[in-house]
Amino acid sequence: MTDAIEARLPLSIRRVTGSGLALLGATLVAVASLVPLGFIAVVAVTSGWEEVVRLVFRPKVGELLLNTLWLELLTVPLSVILGVTLAWLTERTRLPGAGIWAGLMVAPLGVPAFVQSYAWSSAFPSFHGLAGVVTIAIIAYFPFVYLPVAAQLRRLDPALEDNAASLGLRPTAVFFRVVLPQLRLSICAGALLVGLHLLGEYGLFVLMRYDTFATAIVDQFQSVYDGPAANLLGGVLVLCCLVLLGGESLVRGDRRYARVGSGSARRAVPVALGAWTFPAVLMLSGVAIAALGVTFVTLGRWLWYGGLGVWKLDQIGAALEQTVLYAVLAGVVATALAMPMAWIAVRAPGRWQRVLEACHLYVGALPGIIVALALVAITVRVALPLYQTVATLIFAYALIFLPRALTGLRSSIAQVPVELERAAMNLGRPPVAAVWQVTMRLASPGIAASVLLVALGAANELTATLMLAPNGTRTLATKFWALTSEIDYAGAAPYAVLLILVSMPLTLLLRRQSNRAIGQ
Template identity: 50%
Template structure:
């Protein structure tokens, strides 16, 4: 899980160490990674070409595709605005008003990120067994994903210069006019970034929608692969899904535009004077309490209820321990490898400039924005046709995790590397240290906290990943997510509850990291 980066005042560009030309080993690693990011897109294009344009057209214009397109687009068009409304509203109440208990509300509304969307869906189905369809999907995903808006918006609100709002009030604007004319325009980047992240999650999500029997492209592709996989039909469904992802990326970039929102200079750091809610404090408190109950209380209550119903018999310690160890082993391996590979990409992005640096970094973001089902199908196809020994192997699934979650490590490593003065590395080299020794003694030590944060984000993303894991995991692999999904699919909700609980506990550290990162970014 990751949140959009919060805009910070622009800093002078870092000087290149030894020029913009990277070490040959760094260049080779970056070249391989960039080539690898083209596999999912190449798979989709190859699928279109292999069936022919006429057949591809017939497969795309089917009524089945139209139904899936309607479901997916409707889901995005309803859920994203709801998340924006909730995220911005909650952030404004917590950061700009005298609402009681703000120190408690701030971390509380990050907590839903600790509950995977498919676990949240499982919880709501346990409460309302008849829950299904579009509005069920909207309910579950809104409650799961609104923190992706709340976090960056809250951080941005803490960074805004209160003098601008005070000037607007002094000129006669009331609270609502100040919000819509002054505050809301400055939140545009945070809202667009968070909205894009939520929309991409909606396109990629499988478990939450399968649980409430709501078919999107990802659900249909996975079910087709499991039951009666038709390569041509699956490729066409994947092509439409990829087109939607690209459309979202282009729309967000166009809406963001070239405008800059950073102030010239750091300004005076001071807290804005809280807006007095007066008689609105009770309705506001009740609204936030209801949101907390729906997003956090329902999943926790459902888990505890099923654990109580199942009793001690559902705690298969041997199987839980085995699943936990496999999950930790797989997630830790992927986190370490992904973070290590993020360093060469971050070095090129930070120490170089121009089109090449942007292309190298952007390739990873575009590929990771694609649903995991597309990446998994691409790797399955490549492995079967070109490298059969890799099919259902540990290296292949770790490779998939690298493609899917590289930006979670890259964002942090890049930020850490940008704060390392190039002069320190130059001084180390001038004293006779080799590039490897300089990296270990200087760069790695200074970027270690940022790298650890990135590795933590990748760790929990892998631990809770479902679609790619189900398709690519070697025979005999049973992660916590896989065991939970297997048992809940059999409607054995009590037996699935311990695995869901352990997943939530594993995600708690990342929730803390996200909250601390947003707080730290707001203080810059």
């Protein structure tokens, strides 16, 4: 009846009705995404000032802050330097096998950081502490800088560089005064991802015996399920995230970097390395060995030692089945939740849309442990039947990876002409039906990519799964973690192999999207 009445409404009114439904859906999702931040604020208020002072202003928190500060100050700049250097070598020089090296530099994204730490800690047991953490964090996270910088280097018009060179600047000066400033946005984006991952990472730091807020929160949670100490530590971690976001915004600035004018951009002429070819290849080889070789050799060694006995197919099969099931559910739910916001962002932009979109995106900047901590406390206090259920776990995955779904959907919907929606409504389709049958159908490749991106992220998620999964849940990540906690490295090896195999499609997809962005 509603559809029949709506079909008889003028097109302008029907368009408003459809936007209203999408706006309502996007608002509800935005409110849900604010739950973790609201929970932290409520905990701080209800705990009272004296309790906050007692639990926050203590030596242990100061130690965690100092550890975090050292971790960020060392890892982020070194990751930026390494990522920019490798991107320049693979994209702007006559490097032998540049395409192969470019693929190898992205491949570490397919190896979860806690698998990297497992490989290094088992191969070099004395390699731990700050030095070990920084080393593994760099080789695990530098691709977050490499990928956007490499894509940006391929898009830059070399005309500015030619002009600078014609004015007498040496190649080094051209790079630092002309090229590097144009890479600021890409560098800041990659550095922010590295910094946020450092704040939320858990498995890497535990295996390397390095205390951070994430490890302290999990320890407190395992001791007291709903204790104020873990919740207030979560509040301090949120403040660290906000400081990191503010710092990135300040460094990024508001300069424009778009090319304006007549003519068309061309590809830069690759630089001949000459005598520097061998050192460059040696450097790339060292990074590939550190980021991939150590892990693969270590896994092969443990699989050899364990023999066929470590391949317990019944347990591995059950873990793989649960991992795939949860990952697919998370991908579908997150994509469905992001659809109203993605449609509004493209079809009905405005001030309120920007506010709602910010609410959808900010949750991606929060460590997964904060989302899990908030949902644990809320379900224990006001919705106990939902505590440690599949529904709560999937909802946590959807919140954590909501930005992945939103960004993919937004670009896909933007490629569908709005005139097709209007034509469908003119032919009598209600707004929701027109959007679903026309826009979403044409945007189905982007929808599938969004589901895949979220699913692959959920398959490797560890902290939220440890805190929220129902009793008896055994995903690849949790089963791997349980075995490494028992120092059963041989038994954990098959799960690590499967985690890498599950993660590699994400790496290939990111690489393909990067190439597609520059028309290759």
